[in-house]
Amino acid sequence: MKTFDYVAATSADAAVERLGSDPDARILAGGTNLVDLMKLGVVEPETLIDIGSLPLDEISNADGGGLRIGATVRNSDLAAHPLVRTRYPVLSKALLAGASGQLRNMATTGGNLFQRTRCGYFMDTGKACNKRDPGSGCSAINGINRDMAVLGASDACVATHPSDMAVAMAVLEPELDVLGPTGRRTVAFNDFYRLPGEHPEFDNTLGRDDLVTALTIPPLPAARSSTYRKVRDRASYAFALVSVAAILTVDDGHVSAVRIALGSVAHKPWRATGAEAALLGRPALRSEFAAAMDRELTTAEPLSDNAFKIGLVKSVATQTLVELAAAEGRR
Ligand SMILES: Cc1cc2nc3c(=O)[nH]c(=O)nc-3n(C[C@H](O)[C@H](O)[C@H](O)COP(=O)(O)OP(=O)(O)OC[C@H]3O[C@@H](n4cnc5c(N)ncnc54)[C@H](O)[C@@H]3O)c2cc1C
Secondary structure, three states, X not given: OOOOEEEEOOOHHHHHHHHHHOOOEEEEOOOOOHHHHHHOOOOOOOEEEEOOOOOOOOEEEEHHHEEEEEOOOEHHHHHHOHHHHHHOHHHHHHHHOOXXXXXXXXXXXXXXXXXXOOOOXXXXXXXXXXXXXXXXXXOOOOOOOOOOOOOOOOOOOOOOOOOOHHHHHHHHOOEEEEEEOOEEEEEEHHHOEOOOOOXXXXXXXXXXXXXXXXXXXXXXXXXXXXXXXXXXXOOOOOXXXXXXXXXXXXXXXXXXXXXXXXXXXXXXOXXXXXXXXXXXXXXXXXXXXXXXXXXXXXXOOOOOOOOHHHHHHHHHHHHXXXXXXXXXXHO
């Protein structure tokens, strides 16, 4: 592993100032992704700026029944928080579906958002990868591509985003508080991630010298009826093959609110807006859920080894909505 300097940030402003003055500096939060990638030689920062002792680890009520989550709140603390479990069960379930107890004790909310893809070619410095080394090519397109994207990919990159938490966030639509070289601003979650296009080296729309300090989830009463379902090769401690975050409310047998996001099928959590539009006001029936997912997936394009993901994500989303509808009926 290449040697590096370690700096404990004394304030968020000082961290951003250091990021601005040192192009090879990176933020260190829990370190569970960044340090692994450093050991593999995938990233080689000169300086790590540790934000672990900054006062960014609070979870608090936000205006009108929303929730503000500091960037260094640990995944385990967020999953267990009573307000998360009651107001936004989808978030608690997504967090608990990720990694292991030990990792969740270290991993932070901010770090989870910024974790890099688990594409094997990205993590292997001996292989061409446009995300790691722009212009070098994509080994995955014609390589081992079972885990790769079926939606929104490009000729330059077919990697998926691996986070479970971020799929839940996609239906909760938080705002990110960002501190950058020109001061503070907010960024809508659904404007944060991007598709790969010609520049897969950029996972998101923020600058290299931006620090996320907090996320604020708006009040969302419908989210009390929400859940997360993940399908993976092993029952635990594995990244998703596909996953679904969903919010569903039903009035008089008809869908009154619905939000759906799909995980591990694209370069970003995939908000299924086509399916949502098809379902609103329709009878809350399995046949309607399945038809809406077919509509969402018309643009899906499989690679040689991952066509199964299209049918799998349709089934998982349909069943998830059926179960949410049934639970609504029992209320
Ligand atoms: C064995 C293993 C299994 C795993 N399984 C899963 C799984 O099933 N599901 C899942 O979702 N995840 C899984 N993970 C990934 C894990 O969730 C992430 O490693 C973790 O969430 C990253 O958080 P961190 O605080 O450790 O980030 P770090 O590793 O410290 O940082 C990650 C990146 O985020 C940047 N960063 C951190 N905080 C900020 C901030 N506030 N502002 C701007 N940039 C920031 C860093 O510079 C770095 O680039 C697994 C990890 C491992 C090692």
